[in-house]
Every structure is written in structure tokens, then in C-alpha cells.
Amino acid sequence: MADNKAKVLSVNNLVVNFKTDNGIVKAVRDVSFDLYQGETLCIVGESGSGKSVTSKAIMGILSHNAIIANGNIIYRGENLLEVSEEEFYKIRGHKIGMIFQDPLSALNPIVKIGKQITEATLINSDKLKLMYNDLISDDLIRYKNTLAKMNIEIDTEKKKLDAFILEAKTKEGLSSEKKAKLREEIKQRKADYKQLVKDTKAKYMGKAKELKAVLGETQKKAKKQVAEYKTQVNAEHKAKISELKSQLSAAKSDEEVKNIKKAIAEADEDHINKLKITKAEAKRRALEIMREVGIPEPEKRYKQYPFEFSGGMRQRIVIAIALTASPEILICDEPTTALDVTIQAQILELINRIKAERKLSCIFITHDLGVVANMADRVAVMYAGKIVEYGTSDEIFYDPRHPYTWALLSSIPDVDSKERLEAIPGTPPNMIYPPKGDAFAARSKYAMNIDYREQPPYFKVSDTHYAATWLLDPHAPKVEMPKIVSERIRISLEEDYNERA
Ligand SMILES: Nc1ncnc2c1ncn2[C@@H]1O[C@H](COP(=O)(O)OP(=O)(O)O)[C@@H](O)[C@H]1O
Ligand SMILES: [Mg+2]
Numbered sequence: 001m002a003d004n005k006a007k008v009l010s011v012n013n014l015v016v017n018f019k020t021d022n023g024i025v026k027a028v029r030d031v032s033f034d035l036y037q038g039e040t041l042c043i044v045g046e047s048g049s050g051k052s053v054t055s056k057a058i059m060g061i062l063s064h065n066a067i068i069a070n071g072n073i074i075y076r077g078e079n080l081l082e083v084s085e086e087e088f089y090k091i092r093g094h095k096i097g098m099i100f101q102d103p104l105s106a107l108n109p110i111v112k113i114g115k116q117i118t119e120a121t122l123i124n125s126d127k128l129k130l131m132y133n134d135l136i137s138d139d140l141i142r143y144k145n146t147l148a149k150m151n152i153e154i155d156t157e158k159k160k161l162d163a164f165i166l167e168a169k170t171k172e173g174l175s176s177e178k179k180a181k182l183r184e185e186i187k188q189r190k191a192d193y194k195q196l197v198k199d200t201k202a203k204y205m206g207k208a209k210e211l212k213a214v215l216g217e218t219q220k221k222a223k224k225q226v227a228e229y230k231t232q233v234n235a236e237h238k239a240k241i242s243e244l245k246s247q248l249s250a251a252k253s254d255e256e257v258k259n260i261k262k263a264i265a266e267a268d269e270d271h272i273n274k275l276k277i278t279k280a281e282a283k284r285r286a287l288e289i290m291r292e293v294g295i296p297e298p299e300k301r302y303k304q305y306p307f308e309f310s311g312g313m314r315q316r317i318v319i320a321i322a323l324t325a326s327p328e329i330l331i332c333d334e335p336t337t338a339l340d341v342t343i344q345a346q347i348l349e350l351i352n353r354i355k356a357e358r359k360l361s362c363i364f365i366t367h368d369l370g371v372v373a374n375m376a377d378r379v380a381v382m383y384a385g386k387i388v389e390y391g392t393s394d395e396i397f398y399d400p401r402h403p404y405t406w407a408l409l410s411s412i413p414d415v416d417s418k419e420r421l422e423a424i425p426g427t428p429p430n431m432i433y434p435p436k437g438d439a440f441a442a443r444s445k446y447a448m449n450i451d452y453r454e455q456p457p458y459f460k461v462s463d464t465h466y467a468a469t470w471l472l473d474p475h476a477p478k479v480e481m482p483k484i485v486s487e488r489i490r491i492s493l494e495e496d497y498n499e500r501a
Pocket of ligand 2: 052
């Protein structure tokens with residue numbers, strides 16, 4: 001995508017493994033992509049390709065057996081993987097919202113819908129505290145991140161040292177000469193490590209101190225600003241009430257007394273609202289958002305339980321909950337997979353509308369390339385933990401290059417017959433033993449010898465379009481995409497042309 005668009009999120013060389021009893025699952029293998037302001041990026045691939053793991057890594061909600069072995073996730077210039085849970089809870093919870101496949105599991109079955117929507121708002125109801133946090137958050141994150149970076153560098157070296165020592169200790173059958181040499185090397189490495197800790201601290205501590213001082217200043221200023229706001233709000237309220245009270249003592253009719261009393265109550269409420277989000281305000285906001293996501297009779301629905309809602313309505317509620325925090329980024333992980341087709345279309349339409357109205361950037365995850373066409377600005381095709389092809393929506397649909405993308409396109413159900421034209425043969429690989437080379441080779445009739453040996457690099461098709469397939473190597477034989485795909489492309493281009501004509 002053009003460089004003039006702002007990147008809101010950037011995932012770089014992400015590697016996620018899972019420890020299991022059967023071995024290490026290599027779920028995400030070196031995934032990189034950018035999300036640009038206001039766009040929808042669709043990540044598409046069969047079940048098990050690593051889509052959900054990628055989105056959970058962004059949200060910081062991976063299960064405990066997950067190991068992030070490499071990579072970073074940059075949001076607003078900071079690495080989400082390097083800061084503490086607590087710091088980025090704010091960002092993950094607030095600025096990045098997520099909608100899951102199964103709306104029922106996202107909702108608490110025994111809590112009324114209204115309460116579930118207002119909960120998030122009421123947790124952060126202290127407006128003065130929110131104001132303070134907002135004022136200091138950039139400086140706080142910058143400072144904490146510097147410390148985190150330092151610790152990660154030291155930690156990485158420590159892990160290397162420990163691994164070396166462990167390996168040396170378990171080596172068997174060494175001559176005493178070699179043993180002595182190994183001991184010597186361990187000693188040397190320990191000394192090097194000690195030096196590195198010193199150097200790394202020296203490298204970061206200066207900067208950290210500087211940032212801490214800046215943070216201290218910002219905190220002072222923020223405290224003052226918040227205190228001033230509070231004083232002003234209280235003074236305004238006091239003045240208003242004393243004016244109303246003097247009006248009250250001068251009031252001539254019952255009617256007038258009644259009106260002034262009402263005004264006093266209103267002024268009190270107004271005053272509280274300026275300092276904290278009250279239950280009443282949270283409810284008002286919840287009803288507004290319920291209306292926004294198309295829930296009829298929100299006042300009635302507010303008091304109902306999840307089981308009283310249909311699947312589609314439940315998904316609307318989940319979307320409403322995600323929106324209460326006013327996120328900048330919305331991650332939708334197969335949000336319509338559990339719904340039937342007509343409802344699916346409505347939810348997709350809703351997501352598109354909300355995205356446009358709220359100017360959100362969106363990562364939309366699906367196994368169904370058929371859904372992608374109506375949603376995506378850009379598409380990343382994922383297979384066996386890797387992105388095998390990415391490009392603009394047009395590039396992926398009209399000029400696909402990877403055999404896996406061809407296979408996905410062939411398997412989109414026909415609009416008229418609803419029949420899947422061609423199922424993808426075989427099954428995805430066991431990710432404890434991901435295949436060498438192009439992981440799709442075993443299922444592809446286009447596979448060449450090299451596909452079984454070496455991981456293909458990303459070949460550039462255009463500035464915005466890349467595919468990791470040896471077919472794009474200049475030495476590869478020229479092959480045509482499957483007839484079924486080229487026919488579909490021809491037909492839809494013709495339809496496009498006729499529509500325009
Ligand atoms: N908690 C876990 N423990 C072990 N393996 C997992 C875990 N979560 C996901 N995986 C594995 O990681 C791979 C990618 O899964 P996932 O991202 O959920 O795929 P999908 O593309 O269908 O969303 C799969 O092989 C899956 O079995
Ligand atoms: Mg998934």
C-alpha cells in the first residue's frame with residue numbers, strides 16, 4: 001500500500017510456538033504484515049493455519065503454553081510484546097477491540113446484557129483518573145519500554161549462556177583435554193555475559209533516567225491540570241447552586257419552586273457526570289451503542305439474558321461491547337462463521353458500516369475467501385503458519401500467484417449453485433512437524449523439487465503484491481493457474497465491464 005498511508009499496527013517476524021505433550025507446535029512461523037489507517041486487512045486460510053494465534057498474540061491473550069520465540073508487534077511506535085500486561089492492558093483493552101467467532105462464549109450466560117455492556121465503562125468510571133492517565137500515558141510507556149528493552153536484551157543473552165552451559169554439561173565421552181577447553185570457554189562466556197550486562201545497562205540507563213525525569217515532570221503537570229479541572233468544576237457547581245438557592249428563596253409560586261428544585265437536581269447530576277461516569281450515563285451510552293449496532297427495542301433488550309437473543313443479535317451485542325471502549329483497531333476473528341448465511345451478510349454489513357462511521361482500522365479473519373471480497377482492501381493468505389501471498393483485494397482475486405491461493409479460489413462456493421467447485425485435496429500439515437520448503441507442496445500438483453527442500457522467498461509481483469512460491473522464480477517453468485480460477489476471473493471481469501458499460 002502507498003507509503004503515505006499511516007501504519008497503525010505492524011507485525012514483524014512473529015514466531016509463536018506452543019509447548020504440548022506431543023512436542024512443540026509451530027503455530028505461527030515468521031509472520032509480518034502492516035495494518036494501515038482506515039483499511040480492512042483480511043487474513044484468510046484454512047482452519048489451523050495460525051490466524052487466531054496471530055490475533056491473540058496482538059491482543060496479548062495467548063494461552064499459557066505459548067512461547068513467543070521471535071518478532072515484535074508495533075502499535076503507536078511501541079512494541080506490544082515488550083511492555084507489561086498492566087501497561088498495555090490499557091491499549092489492548094481500549095484501543096484494540098476484538099470480536100470472536102462464537103458470541104456465546106464471549107458473553108456471560110448469567111449476567112444481563114445491559115450489565116455486560118456497561119461493565120467495561122464502569123470499571124474505568126473515574127473521569128479524573130482517566131484524564132490523568134491519558135495525560136501521562138505516552139511518557140510512561142516510553143520510559144517502561146526502555147527498561148523492558150534493556151531487560152529483554154539481557155535476558156536473551158542469559159538464555160544463550162544457560163543453553164550453552166546445559167549443552168556442555170550433557171556432552172559425553174569427551175577427552176579430558178576437551179573438557180578443560182570447554183570449562184575454559186564457559187568461564188569466558190560467563191565473563192562476556194557479565195560485561196554485556198554492564199554495557200547494556202550503561203547503554204540504557206542514561207536514556208531511562210532521562211525519560212524518568214520527563215515522566216516525573218509530566219506527572220506533576222498532569223496532577224496540577226487535573227486538580228485545576230476539579231477545582232473549576234466544583235466552583236462552577238457551587239456558584240450555580242447558590243444562585244439557584246437564592247432564586248428558590250425568592251420564588252413566588254409552587255410551580256416556580258418545583259422548577260427550581262428540578263434545576264438543582266439537574267445541576268447536581270451534571271456536576272457528578274463531570275467527575276465520573278455514573279451508572280445512568282453508562283446506561284445511556286450502552287443504549288446508544290445498542291442502537292448503533294442495530295438492536296431493536298434496546299430498553300427492553302438491556303434487561304435480558306444472552307439466551308434470549310438469537311445468534312446474530314448476540315454477535316451484535318459482542319460488537320457493542322467491543323465498541324464501548326472506542327477502539328482504533330477492530331480485530332474480527334471469523335465473526336460470522338457460526339451464523340447462517342443471511343444473518344452472516346447482515347453482520348458483515350454492520351461491521352463495514354461501523355468501520356466506516358468510526359474510521360476504524362480492521363483485521364478481518366476468515367477461512368472463507370468468499371466473504372473476503374466484500375470486506376477487504378488488502379488480503380493476506382495464510383498457510384501452515386506463514387503468509388504465502390498478500391496483495392490488494394483486486395490483486396488476490398484477479399491476479400493470484402500462489403497455488404494455495406488458487407486452491408482457495410477454486411473452493412469458493414458458486415454463487416448460483418452454492419456448490420464448492422473443487423475441494424482442496426489433502427489436509428493441512430501437522431504443525432509439530434511443519435514440512436520443509438513450501439508447506440503446500442504435498443497438496444499441490446504444481447509442486448517442483450525445490451518446493452520440498454527450500455522455503456521460497458517473497459517474490460515481488462507489484463509494489464503491493466508479493467507471493468512466496470518458487471513458480472515466480474525466473475528459472476521456473478511457466479504454468480497456468482487452474483482453468484476453473486481463470487474462468488471465474490474472466491467471467492467476473494466481464495460482469496464488471498458490463499456493469500460499468
Ligand atoms: N493452546 C494451544 N496449544 C497447542 N496448540 C495450539 C494452541 N492454540 C492453537 N494451537 C495450534 O496452533 C495452530 C494454529 O491454530 P489457530 O491459529 O487457532 O488456527 P486458525 O487459522 O484456524 O485460527 C493449530 O495447529 C492449532 O492446533
Ligand atoms: Mg481460528
